[in-house]
Amino acid sequence: MAGQLREYRRRIRSVQSTKKITKAMELIAASRIAKARARVAAARPYAEEITRVIEAVASQSNTPHPLTTGRPQATRVAIVVITSDRGLAGGYSSNALKRAGELTETLRAQGKDIELHVVGRKGVGYYRFRGRTINGEYTGFSEQPSYADAKSVADALISSFVAGGEDGGVDEIHLVHTEYVSALTQTAVANRLLPMVLDASAGKSSSTGPSSSGGLLPQYEFEPSAEAVLDALLPRYVESRLYAALLESAASESAARQRAMKSATDNAEDLARTYTRLANRARQDAITQEISEIVGGANALASAS
Amino acid sequence: MPIRVAIVSPEKEVWSGDADMVVARTTDGDLGVLPGHVPLLGVLAPGGTVRVKTGSQEITAEVDGGFISVTRQGVSILAETATLSG
Numbered sequence: 001m002a003g004q005l006r007e008y009r010r011r012i013r014s015v016q017s018t019k020k021i022t023k024a025m026e027l028i029a030a031s032r033i034a035k036a037r038a039r040v041a042a043a044r045p046y047a048e049e050i051t052r053v054i055e056a057v058a059s060q061s062n063t064p065h066p067l068t069t070g071r072p073q074a075t076r077v078a079i080v081v082i083t084s085d086r087g088l089a090g091g092y093s094s095n096a097l098k099r100a101g102e103l104t105e106t107l108r109a110q111g112k113d114i115e116l117h118v119v120g121r122k123g124v125g126y127y128r129f130r131g132r133t134i135n136g137e138y139t140g141f142s143e144q145p146s147y148a149d150a151k152s153v154a155d156a157l158i159s160s161f162v163a164g165g166e167d168g169g170v171d172e173i174h175l176v177h178t179e180y181v182s183a184l185t186q187t188a189v190a191n192r193l194l195p196m197v198l199d200a201s202a203g204k205s206s207s208t209g210p211s212s213s214g215g216l217l218p219q220y221e222f223e224p225s226a227e228a229v230l231d232a233l234l235p236r237y238v239e240s241r242l243y244a245a246l247l248e249s250a251a252s253e254s255a256a257r258q259r260a261m262k263s264a265t266d267n268a269e270d271l272a273r274t275y276t277r278l279a280n281r282a283r284q285d286a287i288t289q290e291i292s293e294i295v296g297g298a299n300a301l302a303s304a305s
Numbered sequence: 306m307p308i309r310v311a312i313v314s315p316e317k318e319v320w321s322g323d324a325d326m327v328v329a330r331t332t333d334g335d336l337g338v339l340p341g342h343v344p345l346l347g348v349l350a351p352g353g354t355v356r357v358k359t360g361s362q363e364i365t366a367e368v369d370g371g372f373i374s375v376t377r378q379g380v381s382i383l384a385e386t387a388t389l390s391g
Binding site for chain 1: 311313314315316317318331332333336343344345346347348370371372374381383385
């Protein structure tokens with residue numbers, strides 16, 4: 001009886017120390033969401049400006065450029081998957097990997113070869129376990145990405161895109177990341193990074209001419225030339241899109257972790273409560289038994305005398 | 306009539322405000338922008354500086370590569386790294 005009581009007490013202690021850890025992780029994740037959200041907002045002016053500029057250039061320049069028009073026969077495509085470095089974030093990484101799997105199926109069905117670029121240790125582990133070739137892996141910054149990190153991912157992609165599918169590079173770049181919808185919802189999404197998906201409205205305004213488009217996309221002069229500007233824009237565009245995706249994913253990762261840790265903390269509380277009840281009952285049973293033993297012993301003595 | 310100027314790097318907006326003139330070095334040479342300049346898109350030279358004149362004072366920013374975009378609405382300097390100096 002006393003042994004059982006001791007066992008319950010031990011479990012309560014263990015559950016409570018687990019709860020302290022999950023609670024701490026929950027609080028850290030919560031503060032990181034706010035930080036990541038602020039950085040997403042800080043990165044927005046640059047990203048918006050660069051997209052606007054590219055749309056303006058693309059709608060004016062008549063020379064086909066791989067950045068905007070793409071290559072007629074896409075044979076090899078790159079998929080960039082953004083996952084987390086650490087676990088304990090609910091379904092965060094597995095949702096992104098699932099989305100990447102669907103995208104891979106679709107592209108394979110179109111007869112395209114896939115090249116994998118994986119961000120985050122969880123994704124690297126996933127593909128390595130399945131024996132898939134990983135063409136690029138980038139780890140160690142999933143929670144707090146910097147622009148330099150985005151650049152390191154973009155560099156390999158850009159040189160491979162510039163080379164083109166026939167020369168061992170790629171013709172398209174697809175990106176799978178997790179969008180932060182709200183603190184409760186994060187969805188894994190797949191987008192095509194290159195060639196650019198141009199806004200339909202931007203194309204329309206250029207065909208009607210700048211005078212009737214209300215000055216939305218001004219007729220630019222280029223220095224040194226439209227092609228040179230586009231060439232210089234390509235890497236900046238990829239970097240800025242990747243950086244935005246990394247930040248958004250970092251916010252999602254923290255949100256997913258916060259939610260997972262919150263339910264772990266709640267669960268620990270429930271367990272501690274259950275074990276406390278069981279321990280109390282075990283203690284009460286032990287006392288009752290002791291009393292009945294004493295009473296029984298006393299009665300036996302009394303009847304013997 | 307002043308022009309609206311914004312110097313932005315990927316991580317944050319470095320500086321923004323109204324200015325009388327902007328001087329930047331593009332790959333083709335120095336370029337001065339006054340109010341009413343035609344829309345222009347230029348590639349900035351690596352390791353150059355951008356000077357922004359506002360009334361009495363002058364703001365200098367070290368920019369490493371990037372673009373200058375001039376529109377009717379204003380001037381944006383898009384730089385990979387930009388730091389204000391002086």
